[in-house]
Amino acid sequence: MKTKANAVTSQAFPESQTGRVKSFIATCKSQKALLLMTVPFVIWVFVFKYLPVWGWTMAFQDFKPARSFSEQEWVGFKHFAFLFTDDRFLGVLRNTLAQSLINLVLGFVTAIGLAVLINELTNVKFKRVVQTISYLPHFLSWVVAAALISSLLSMDGIINELLIGLNIIDDKILWLGVGEYFWGILAASDIWKNVGWNTIIYLAAISMIDMEQYEAAKIDGASRLQRIKYITIPGMKPVIVVLLIMNMGYIIEAGFEAQYLLGNGQNIEYSENIDVFVINYGISMFNFSLATAAGIFKTVISLIFLIAANSFSKKMGQGGLY
Amino acid sequence: MILAKKRKKNLMRTKEDVLFDTFNVTFMILLSIVMLYPFLNQIALSLNAATDSVKGGIYLWPREFTWRNYEYVFSQASIMQGIFVSVARTVIGTLISILCTAMVAYAIAQEKFVFKRSVTIIFIMTMYFNGGLIPTYLLMRDLQLIGTFWVYIIPGIISAFNLIIMRSFIEGIPKSIFEQARIDGAGDFRVFFQIVLPLSLPVLATVSLFVAVGQWNQWFDVFLYNSSNESLTTLQYELMKVLQNTATSNGDWNSAQASGEHAANTVTPKSIQATMTIVASLPIICIYPFLQKYFVKGMTLGAVK
Incomplete structure (x- = not known):
């Protein structure tokens, strides 16, 4: 609270406690308008963002919505203990990690690859059209995306027709009905939706590379692929490292929309991740305590990952997120 | 002279270059097809007679052209209701959000503001944790917002x-403009409404787009809070319901009967889903190509931070 204005006004008062308080009140009065602009929203943020954290206590109770807080029965770590002995939750944990890791690695490689290839396009107009088309799916909702994907993958969808036409499979496959395929379908859907959008940041990095390097390499007789390998990729390296580290922080955040919307009774063993588990237990089965415990577990793990990734990034000299 | 230039250019293009470019352009065309096909296919399906679509073989063009699917979809009260709520939340939500965000951003961009640091930190902290689904749900219930x-x-x-994006932008506005207005006797509210808002139009446009797209695409809060309240469901939620129904019918959605007795012979779940998919994404498809640069700007603005 030691702002310039405060320091200036406090000179007029003796450096006593009351003087400071007085000058502080005077500053507040003079900034009435700014306070009016922020105070309602500070209250809002406390109610809607901070207050729910209080609800974490539920995970340590056998929470019954009808009872008041003092009437709740405290059970310690019972729900956490249950989670880690429950086969379903262990499967959920496996799904969360597998889905995130696959999405992270494939998402990264495809976005970098596509950015390099887009950068190599020589026709400006064609380049712009390709960019516009590839960004588009990012702006569609996951509901729309899931409708498109499930239509493609249905029994009489084009994927089955194509694969049978190419003699890769003999019989039609109900793709979303086979659990083992789910991680792959999820990764492919995620790439389809976001790969174009994710190239933006890499293209921005490429545009910072000095053109003279390319000219010099050309004169030295470097081929197209050599120029990509020795100039473009190294030029993107700082951005790649920062994004990789930051994304490691979000490793447990695989989202839930695609999993929830594409998931069904047949693939649940592979589709259900922590977020979907929370929805299924909490919202559909009203087991608030268990669902909250799972949610807390996720938040804590992801916070640890985020802090670790951030301090790692600072150590690497790349600057942190905060 | 042009010829000489051309020859020089040709000389510089090696065989490898030609090969690379051919591969690259072919790849990009294939990629564009993969990106667009699912969508174009749904357009074709939505414009094709439902009973004919059952035979399969509809790819990019309708075989038996009809508006019947659209007529059916737009005659459903629940869908018209959904469109209305979707539009309302997009417009109202975006306006309120932008105005309030800009106002707080203005306050925390002022050097002299006593709570500049504390207010900023209180908001930034919310990026790193959240109370979680169930506590938030119970809060909404206690506040009687459900x-x-x-x-x-x-x-x-x-x-x-x-x-943060807006604060950075407002901090970039030259201080002298504010000072001059204050000397002329304008208070913070006047400075905000008459100077800062008009000067911030570029960033307001970008952030509005993201907020609006987010509002339009949202279905989860409807599912959580208003799934039993039919008068407040959105278009995306109605589409989700159709999707869940067709998904549970084992993927063999052609044999499923359409809802609505009279329509049973002319529409199928498949054609309804295709039509609703198009209706739910059309606003975005229509505005997106024209506003793409603002979207991209938002992405880079966020990355700079």
């Missing part, structure tokens, strides 16, 4: 991310 329209607007008024 079953109301405002549950779509109030919990998301300010996002810390948008706040």
